[in-house]
Amino acid sequence: MSHNSIMHEFDLIKQCFTNWPQQHNDVAVGIGDDCLLWMGTTPLVVSADTAVSGRHFPEFASPEQVAQRVFLPAISDLAAMGAKPAFFTLALTLPKRFNDDWVIAFAKRLQQLSVQTQCMLAGGDTTQGEQLTITLSVHGTCAHPLLRSGANVGDDVWVTGWLGQAAAALPAVLSRQENTVPNAWRQAYWQPQPPLKFAEQLVGIVHSAMDISDGLAGDAQHLAKASQVDLALNLNSLPLDEPLRALGEEGVRHAVAGGDDYQLLFTADSSVQREILALANTENVNVTKIGSVQAGSGSVKWYDNQQLIDLPWQSFQHF
Template identity: 50%
Template sequence: MRLQCNLLERMREFDLIKTHFTDWSTNCSNLKLGIGDDCLVWQGDQPLVISTDTAVQGVHFPEQARPDQVASRAFLSALSDLAAMGASADFFTLALSLPADLTDHWLSEFAKQLRVLAQQYQIVLAGGDTTRSKLITVTISVHGCVAKPLLRSGAIAGDDIWVTGRLGGAAAALPTILASYDETSGDANLGTQAVSAKTSIPSQWLNAYWQPDIPMLFAKQASSLLNSAIDISDGLMGDAGHLARASQVDLEFDIHALPLAEQLQPNVPQHLALALAGGDDYQLCFTATKAARQSITLLAESINQPVSLVGRVVRGNGDVRWYDGTHQIKPALQGYQHF
């Protein structure tokens, strides 16, 4: 039986690409051939680092999220992985799986926001794929170059532990964001301004969820000063554990040094839980020697990038410990689990 006619059938794949994803900036000297052929062609003289993220409707973004919000959530979470490697943002590929009833307006607004972000972070759309599915699914592969990639396995006993930005805001905003959608009417027009007008939560929480500020410039400029790094996507507690195990060291954190989002306090258990295990922060946790402390601080100040010294690396076997002053605490939490 023939499937029902949908957007992809009406426009055809090549028409869709031509309408929404061509005539973008292609200012990337190592990209020899981009959109329009069977494969892109890249030729560079530094190691190429690649990360792929998939965002699924109803899992990684609310079902009724606006198209520009979907673009931001999908793109920025992928970009965060390049920052964790200290890499430049050079090009990305986009795979879209779209439902039958998706409108051309939705796709136009999605592409418009994606283009704005690509220009902001100076990264080129170089290719991709489109297909049909029941749910909106966005897969983005980001590619960048770096002479010496930062790894999770580079932490050394004696290192300082740092984090960028603020933690917990995105997780704090999520209940309000979900509650803001009227399930009976299917109103997809509620976004940051609408939620802010209906609630008293800080706008910084909403921005942290919909448009996290990825520390790309800091990571690239600071990479030579750092020994290890990981992006905080599934919650600091879980991601710090990945770094500790990869480096075979123990990490010790001072919860009062953690840069929590506005109105969150470490002495409130629910607030601390959001910062440690809420996820969706897309900031960096990194380590560096004490000798690099001043250079890191000066660099961060020069580009207006918030950084916080939050702990230390000690000899061990991959454990993470949390301290409230001199007293060790054991939060009954874990990071986000994908399965």
């Protein structure tokens, strides 16, 4: 690479990724020094998420779609803690063939998402590599974060949203026949909507939470283990939209074992059911009670019409 093109690239990156409108009062120094400086005093939650082209999104994804598929799943980890987004760093590894237009479009969409979620871009690193690879480190604030380990015996088990849509969309997305599936499925894949505002307000009301990005079955197991309880979940209660329900067993499999559901699994005392429903209503979030927490040592028990069953599906793997 010539010196000129290095300088050009440096200028382009600087132009695209500095002076974004979204700022944060507690970020005293952002991009431009050796480190960013965070002056906040509330507890901070942090998550690092990597998305690799051809694995976490198809190679043909547009720059805007890439921005969405990278940023929104990362933000989902903040929602899972009930945290309020604060700032993030962007580590962008770009192949040589990516041109200026790609970078400009990617940055523009990422900036929109930053503004929408009030999450400031405060640092990062741009490098060249053979494969588009993006790591976001997202930081959020929360006085009393929701942990996986807080579930109590007797709690109700809840999920947000409609399950399995993104997984159901995936074959059509990969074969570039998106128009064969419902719009809601495509949206769930390309533009997941983690219930951030709803999650923030669950703090103090619910006992435990996590996101179910790797699929309900596997993630429920993680919550059960972390809390040292069993979860009894009802297949019949899962929130499946009409088109997914019409697929029969395949639809249920997407909901249970599919991935990319950037929704919440949470547990709460039954006394707060009304409060949860009212919040969900205000925030326009779908919530569904799918089971209960029982004494145990970290298992998930699945029921189909009150019958204990063996679940034949494994958890999600990225293509």
